[in-house]
Amino acid sequence: MSLLTVEGLRKTHPGARGGIALDDLSLTLAPGETLGLVGPSGCGKSSLARVLLRLDRPDAGSIRFEGQDWLALQGGALRRARGRMQMVFQDPGAAFHPRATVAGALADALRLHVPAPRKDWPGLIAARLDQVGLAPDLAPHPVATLSGGQRQRLAIARALVPNPKLIVLDEAVSALDTVTRGQILALLVRLQRQLGLALLVISHDLAVVRAVSHRIAVMQAGRIVETGPADQVLDRPQSEIARRLIAAVPQLPRTGDPP
Ligand SMILES: Nc1ncnc2c1ncn2[C@@H]1O[C@H](COP(=O)(O)OP(=O)(O)OP(=O)(O)O)[C@@H](O)[C@H]1O
Numbered sequence: 001m002s003l004l005t006v007e008g009l010r011k012t013h014p015g016a017r018g019g020i021a022l023d024d025l026s027l028t029l030a031p032g033e034t035l036g037l038v039g040p041s042g043c044g045k046s047s048l049a050r051v052l053l054r055l056d057r058p059d060a061g062s063i064r065f066e067g068q069d070w071l072a073l074q075g076g077a078l079r080r081a082r083g084r085m086q087m088v089f090q091d092p093g094a095a096f097h098p099r100a101t102v103a104g105a106l107a108d109a110l111r112l113h114v115p116a117p118r119k120d121w122p123g124l125i126a127a128r129l130d131q132v133g134l135a136p137d138l139a140p141h142p143v144a145t146l147s148g149g150q151r152q153r154l155a156i157a158r159a160l161v162p163n164p165k166l167i168v169l170d171e172a173v174s175a176l177d178t179v180t181r182g183q184i185l186a187l188l189v190r191l192q193r194q195l196g197l198a199l200l201v202i203s204h205d206l207a208v209v210r211a212v213s214h215r216i217a218v219m220q221a222g223r224i225v226e227t228g229p230a231d232q233v234l235d236r237p238q239s240e241i242a243r244r245l246i247a248a249v250p251q252l253p254r255t256g257d258p259p
Pocket residue numbers: 013014015017018019020021039040041042043044045046047048204
């Protein structure tokens with residue numbers, strides 16, 4: 001059974017900049033699957049993420065998540081269900097309260113989603129930090145003193161607090177240097193395997209989705225124009241836009257290649 005089934009999503013943004021952001025978009029995601037969603041800037045990736053996370057209403061279409069009519073959820077039922085689908089954004093700084101501490105950022109998520117007595121929080125916080133490769137003694141430090149990579153680890157730890165089934169990552173590693181980016185992608189792969197998490201990894205950068213995805217969907221002008229197993233899309237792209245995105249990935253010289 002699919003974890004997420006999206007059918008016929010349509011979203012138009014009003015205003016001068018506006019236009020059709022999602023145009024009859026459909027996709028499915030299986031439990032424990034990593035789907036890479038790639039496409040050029042402005043094709044509607046973030047619009048899709050916002051609609052999935054119930055931050056924006058679509059004009060038309062349906063979303064089923066864990067067997068529920070996701071767009072029909074309201075009030076308390078929506079608040080409880082939100083923990084099942086979490087999000088990690090691009091900017092690790094803006095995702096936290098400016099004066100939050102590491103422990104405080106996780107405590108906010110515990111308060112919202114986990115009915116545990118306060119005395120258990122320090123232990124739960126330490127376990128979450130450890131799970132994403134952060135030293136538990138970072139807990140009292142201000143988030144503002146962390147590096148970009150550490151902040152993104154913290155954002156992932158916070159997303160894990162409600163034990164979600166799906167995490168949507170919108171350009172979550174785009175602001176990081178290449179070494180840190182590789183470390184965060186490796187962390188995501190490890191968590192996905194350990195926890196059986198499904199991931200929707202959104203990026204304009206094919207190298208990012210290639211590193212983590214079981215399947216890749218290629219998006220253009222509000223639609224999915226191609227989808228398939230990662231190897232198939234990368235080795236035998238069918239659409240012109242997929243070919244262009246593949247050609248844009250820099251080919252790094254292998255060790256031992258002549259300069
Ligand atoms: N709040 C908004 N108001 C008006 N237009 C918007 C709004 N958000 C997005 N759009 C428009 O919708 C289209 C899709 O934008 P979106 O941000 O979803 O693309 P994207 O694929 O995430 O791009 P990027 O790779 O640059 O992040 C674009 O034409 C954009 O200008």
